[in-house]
Amino acid sequence: MSRIITVGAAQLGPIQKAEPRSSSVARMVRLLERAHKRGVELVVFPELALTTFFPRHYHEDAAEADSWFETAMPSNETAPLFDAARRYGTGFHLGYAEIAHEADETGVVRPRRFNTSILVGPEGDVLLKYRKVHLPGHAEFDPKRVVQHLEKRYFEVGNLGFPVIRAPMGGLNGINMGMMICNDRRWPEAWRVLGLQSVELVALGYNTPSLNMEAGGFEAHHLRVFHSHLSIQAGCYQNACFAVATAKAGIEDGAELFGHSIIVNPQGEIVAMASTWDDELITADCDLDLCTLGRTTIFAFDKHRRPEAYGRITEQVGAVEPVEWKKPAGR
Numbered sequence: 001m002s003r004i005i006t007v008g009a010a011q012l013g014p015i016q017k018a019e020p021r022s023s024s025v026a027r028m029v030r031l032l033e034r035a036h037k038r039g040v041e042l043v044v045f046p047e048l049a050l051t052t053f054f055p056r057h058y059h060e061d062a063a064e065a066d067s068w069f070e071t072a073m074p075s076n077e078t079a080p081l082f083d084a085a086r087r088y089g090t091g092f093h094l095g096y097a098e099i100a101h102e103a104d105e106t107g108v109v110r111p112r113r114f115n116t117s118i119l120v121g122p123e124g125d126v127l128l129k130y131r132k133v134h135l136p137g138h139a140e141f142d143p144k145r146v147v148q149h150l151e152k153r154y155f156e157v158g159n160l161g162f163p164v165i166r167a168p169m170g171g172l173n174g175i176n177m178g179m180m181i182c183n184d185r186r187w188p189e190a191w192r193v194l195g196l197q198s199v200e201l202v203a204l205g206y207n208t209p210s211l212n213m214e215a216g217g218f219e220a221h222h223l224r225v226f227h228s229h230l231s232i233q234a235g236c237y238q239n240a241c242f243a244v245a246t247a248k249a250g251i252e253d254g255a256e257l258f259g260h261s262i263i264v265n266p267q268g269e270i271v272a273m274a275s276t277w278d279d280e281l282i283t284a285d286c287d288l289d290l291c292t293l294g295r296t297t298i299f300a301f302d303k304h305r306r307p308e309a310y311g312r313i314t315e316q317v318g319a320v321e322p323v324e325w326k327k328p329a330g331r
């Protein structure tokens with residue numbers, strides 16, 4: 001009996017700095033309604049889906065950025081999304097900026113700020129939470145940059161690892177679901193930690209500038225999308241899983257984000273792709289049994305992985321210089 005779930009990437013067009021959450025939530029409810037009509041059982045919304053990509057804006061006093069964060073989920077503003085999902089029996093993934101009052105590693109309870117995503121089940125339960133681990137960009141204002149990318153200023157590094165949960169979704173009584181956020185997709189370690197927990201479906205939201213804002217060197221424009229798709233397709237192939245990767249796209253207050261949301265299968269094939277940079281729903285039927293081939297043959301981790309050779313991956317942060325070859329004496 002095949003295990004098929006119909007998924008949707010609910011891509012969002014731009015959210016301007018002045019756009020209230022009521023507007024972005026209403027747009028997401030409309031996408032959820034469209035998804036319901038198309039039989040979609042799990043909808044993946046983008047990273048930071050409720051507001052503009054605010055890390056492009058510098059706030060001298062980081063507390064000024066708190067208006068971009070959610071202190072409760074659901075809240076009055078996001079309740080319509082939860083209500084609609086429950087009404088349709090549709091699960092969803094949502095990315096948002098989270099303020100949580102919890103103890104830090106020293107035991108001090110304080111407000112902590114994360115780039116967060118949640119998986120919500122068909123009855124409105126929060127099944128899983130993830131907090132972005134790989135924060136790109138910088139923490140201080142960078143005058144060289146065309147556009148700032150201040151995720152290191154506004155967010156702490158995620159402290160939940162890369163969890164996977166097996167939970168009911170759609171018509172299935174259990175699928176193995178995990179999450180990552182945006183820049184995480186570029187790091188194979190993130191995919192492999194999920195793969196080592198037998199993930200079958202990765203929900204991934206992103207907000208990615210269409211041009212290299214770092215002014216750190218030439219990068220041809222077409223490579224922006226290529227690198228995004230390459231990372232996701234490789235992650236799915238090498239961990240025998242599906243991914244639903246959903247963009248927030250378009251021009252936000254003059255800054256352009258690319259779309260090209262995709263759904264990828266365990267062979268690394270793109271099975272659906274968005275064609276606009278606006279609110280757009282793409283869907284696919286995912287037969288989770290397609291994960292079996294990879295994880296019982298070429299990526300049967302228990303048969304083929306050699307952790308004793310992988311020490312550098314967790315022992316080192318940055319790269320070290322290699323050993324210098326010396327010509328043997330007398331040669």
Ligand code: ING
Binds near residue numbers: 136181182183184206
């Ligand atoms: N955005 C971008 C991303 O990783 C980036 C930042 C783009 C980093 C291109 C490196 C290269 O897709 C977020 N929000 O992580």
